[in-house]
Amino acid sequence: MTDMQQPSLRVAHLVKQYANADKPVLNDISFEVPHGKVFVIVGPSGSGKSTLLRTIAGLEPIQGGTISLNGEVIETGRPGTESAGRSKRSSALRTRVGMVFQSYDLFPNKTVLGNITLAPTLVQKRDKTEVEKEAVALLERVGLVDRKDSWPHELSGGQRQRVAICRALILHPEVLLFDEVTAALDPEMVREVLDVMLELADQGQTMLIVTHEMQFARAIADQVILLEDGGIVEQSDDAERFFTHPRTERARQFLRTFEFDRHRASGDAIGQ
Amino acid sequence: MLDWTFITHYAPFFVRGSEMTLFISAFGIILAIAVGLVCAGVEIARIPVLRQIVRVYIELSRNTPLLVQLYFLYFGLPKLGVVWSAEQCAIVGLGFLGGSYMAEAMRGGLETIPNVQRESAYVLGFNTWQTLSRVVIPQAVSTSIPGIVANVIFLIKESSVVSAIALADVMYMAKDLIGMYYSTYESLFMLVVAYLIILLPISLFGTWLERRFDYERR
Amino acid sequence: MNGAEILLQPGVFPRLLQGLWVTVWIAGVSVALSVPVGLIVGWLMTMRNPVIRLLTRVYLDFIRIMPQLALLFIAFYGFARAWNWNLDATGACVFVFVLWGGAELGDLVRGALESISNAQYESAYVLGLGPWQTFTRVILPQALRRLLPASVNLATRIVKTTSLAVLLGVVEVIKVGQQIIDANRFQYPTGTLWIYGVIFFMYFIVCWPLSIVARRLEKRWSHD
Numbered sequence: 001m002t003d004m005q006q007p008s009l010r011v012a013h014l015v016k017q018y019a020n021a022d023k024p025v026l027n028d029i030s031f032e033v034p035h036g037k038v039f040v041i042v043g044p045s046g047s048g049k050s051t052l053l054r055t056i057a058g059l060e061p062i063q064g065g066t067i068s069l070n071g072e073v074i075e076t077g078r079p080g081t082e083s084a085g086r087s088k089r090s091s092a093l094r095t096r097v098g099m100v101f102q103s104y105d106l107f108p109n110k111t112v113l114g115n116i117t118l119a120p121t122l123v124q125k126r127d128k129t130e131v132e133k134e135a136v137a138l139l140e141r142v143g144l145v146d147r148k149d150s151w152p153h154e155l156s157g158g159q160r161q162r163v164a165i166c167r168a169l170i171l172h173p174e175v176l177l178f179d180e181v182t183a184a185l186d187p188e189m190v191r192e193v194l195d196v197m198l199e200l201a202d203q204g205q206t207m208l209i210v211t212h213e214m215q216f217a218r219a220i221a222d223q224v225i226l227l228e229d230g231g232i233v234e235q236s237d238d239a240e241r242f243f244t245h246p247r248t249e250r251a252r253q254f255l256r257t258f259e260f261d262r263h264r265a266s267g268d269a270i271g272q
Numbered sequence: 273m274l275d276w277t278f279i280t281h282y283a284p285f286f287v288r289g290s291e292m293t294l295f296i297s298a299f300g301i302i303l304a305i306a307v308g309l310v311c312a313g314v315e316i317a318r319i320p321v322l323r324q325i326v327r328v329y330i331e332l333s334r335n336t337p338l339l340v341q342l343y344f345l346y347f348g349l350p351k352l353g354v355v356w357s358a359e360q361c362a363i364v365g366l367g368f369l370g371g372s373y374m375a376e377a378m379r380g381g382l383e384t385i386p387n388v389q390r391e392s393a394y395v396l397g398f399n400t401w402q403t404l405s406r407v408v409i410p411q412a413v414s415t416s417i418p419g420i421v422a423n424v425i426f427l428i429k430e431s432s433v434v435s436a437i438a439l440a441d442v443m444y445m446a447k448d449l450i451g452m453y454y455s456t457y458e459s460l461f462m463l464v465v466a467y468l469i470i471l472l473p474i475s476l477f478g479t480w481l482e483r484r485f486d487y488e489r490r
Numbered sequence: 491m492n493g494a495e496i497l498l499q500p501g502v503f504p505r506l507l508q509g510l511w512v513t514v515w516i517a518g519v520s521v522a523l524s525v526p527v528g529l530i531v532g533w534l535m536t537m538r539n540p541v542i543r544l545l546t547r548v549y550l551d552f553i554r555i556m557p558q559l560a561l562l563f564i565a566f567y568g569f570a571r572a573w574n575w576n577l578d579a580t581g582a583c584v585f586v587f588v589l590w591g592g593a594e595l596g597d598l599v600r601g602a603l604e605s606i607s608n609a610q611y612e613s614a615y616v617l618g619l620g621p622w623q624t625f626t627r628v629i630l631p632q633a634l635r636r637l638l639p640a641s642v643n644l645a646t647r648i649v650k651t652t653s654l655a656v657l658l659g660v661v662e663v664i665k666v667g668q669q670i671i672d673a674n675r676f677q678y679p680t681g682t683l684w685i686y687g688v689i690f691f692m693y694f695i696v697c698w699p700l701s702i703v704a705r706r707l708e709k710r711w712s713h714d
Binding site for chain 3: 331335344430443471
């Protein structure tokens with residue numbers, strides 16, 4: 001079913017405009033995510049990174065351009081949908097794009113296993129025992145198999161995010177979206193989530209990641225775009241090169257904000 | 273200090289009064305929950321005209337006393353040819369008063385569910401009905417329970433007012449005994465005990481229920 | 491609709507308004523007296539002394555679990571006899587409403603005081619403010635914001651509960667209405683409907699603005 005000639009995800013001339021806003025939040029965005037590659041979006045806050053992921057997931061309708069999955073157009077921009085709710089795409093289509101959110105979004109009324117098995121049994125009508133076996137295998141991979149009967153509130157933030165990743169993976173999405181999944185986590189829990197994502201990258205899962213963790217972005221990315229004010233400032237097929245030798249001055253400036261040079265030559269304190 | 277022979281002799285009166293209190297309250301609460309469900313549904317679904325009607329009803333019901341509502345139903349309505357028994361008036365009155373409180377509790381419970389819950393369900397491919405039945409309603413039940421239990425207790429307490437339209441509830445018994453025998457302390461003592469016996473278990477059950485359904489604390 | 495003319499009879503409306511004034515007066519005095527009682531009760535509830543904690547807890551729970559009408563009966567018939575108080579019906583109403591309002595407000599005060607984070611006290615301390623300065627300049631203004639909407643709500647509830655005063659024989663709006671109905675029984679047989687209808691809307695006109703104010707305050711102050 002997957003055609004390797006086609007990019008896994010293609011976004012072309014995407015426009016996102018909210019009602020009552022004078023300019024679009026996303027303006028003429030185009031990029032392609034090849035199969036099995038990791039695509040990272042960076043940019044200052046308010047640049048439209050999260051909105052871009054949300055349009056791809058269908059949470060926000062688009063007003064221009066197209067979004068395609070394996071050569072099949074799944075979303076076409078239509079003006080006049082500025083204040084409409086979510087996109088009208090079908091259930092089956094939605095299961096092909098997975099998403100993990102920043103806030104821990106597990107269903108509090110389901111156990112860990114219940115959270116993971118709900119969608120495949122309910123939406124994909126898969127066999128319950130088969131689904132449970134796969135869920136356990138997934139939990140094994142993220143190191144949480146012993147917590148399968150726990151309730152979400154009994155887990156730490158990092159554990160919840162790992163379960164959320166399993167919940168998305170069990171639907172076998174063609175693309176997996178990550179929206180700043182570590183931004184709300186305590187620093188020591190960030191690592192366990194990022195490790196899971198690195199492992200997924202090694203296994204060839206196609207991913208689109210929005211993150212503030214530049215070190216991590218550099219470690220995981222195959223391709224990068226820098227987004228600002230709803231437009232692409234720099235796009236690079238060579239992530240390592242983007243982080244070491246960005247082409248644009250803006251990208252250089254952006255990356256520099258994450259670095260701290262030794263501020264003072266000697267160790268004396270201010271005011272002494 | 274208290275005349276125990278009087279108390280043992282007249283305790284059965286309070287048992288009968290409690291039965292009346294519970295009878296009126298139970299039906300009033302059921303009616304209130306039904307009215308609340310309908311109103312909350314109308315408000316959430318944003319059904320045009322009905323929504324405005326529900327708003328007007330909620331404001332009227334919350335900003336007027338039950339006693340006046342009862343007097344209107346019991347003494348006023350017959351002049352329009354609508355003759356209801358005292359029991360019917362009491363139940364309808366409690367339902368009219370409680371419906372708005374229940375609707376607000378249910379709507380409040382629904383509004384506390386973060387939007388990301390619905391978005392997760394959407395991304396996982398759930399349709400509207402699956403999202404409602406598997407994600408939204410189970411959580412809304414748990415988040416509205418504290419409000420609903422508080423309203424149940426509130427309505428049982430409010431039911432004491434039905435004594436004013438000659439229904440022989442706990443309150444009525446106390447008033448009657450004070451009037452007939454001037455045994456004030458004994459009557460008031462039995463009044464307090466009767467309400468404690470009715471309301472304390474419900475209050476404790478409510479606390480337990482709240483814990484049981486609180487996904488964060490369980 | 492015939493019978494509505496009863497409302498246009500000379501004296502009917504002014505008398506009803508006088509009755510409403512009694513209602514509003516009882517409620518107003520009760521609310522005004524509840525505020526200091528509530529502040530003291532709330533302050534007592536935040537104390538660590540176990541005896542005070544237990545006593546305030548029992549007081550709050552008893553007041554909350556008893557129907558207001560039962561409390562009115564206890565005050566009117568019970569206390570009056572026990573302590574030989576010459577407590578008239580109006581006095582009994584105000585007494586009960588202050589006890590009730592004080593308990594409810596006290597719990598709100600406790601909640602408001604406890605909801606203010608320790609960091610506020612610590613910041614004030616580090617900045618060199620004294621305990622009284624900390625309380626009046628830092629804690630109280632924040633507590634009041636949380637307190638005010640709920641207090642207005644409580645005032646609405648007290649106004650509504652004032653209707654029970656008629657059952658103790660206070661001549662307030664409902665009693666006045668009943669007198670008018672009785673006096674015009676033969677001339678206007680359907681007067682009952684109209685008089686109770688008018689009383690219903692009189693309560694609504696008093697309570698509704700209070701509810702709106704409470705909601706506005708809640709909305710405006712819920713963000714910070």
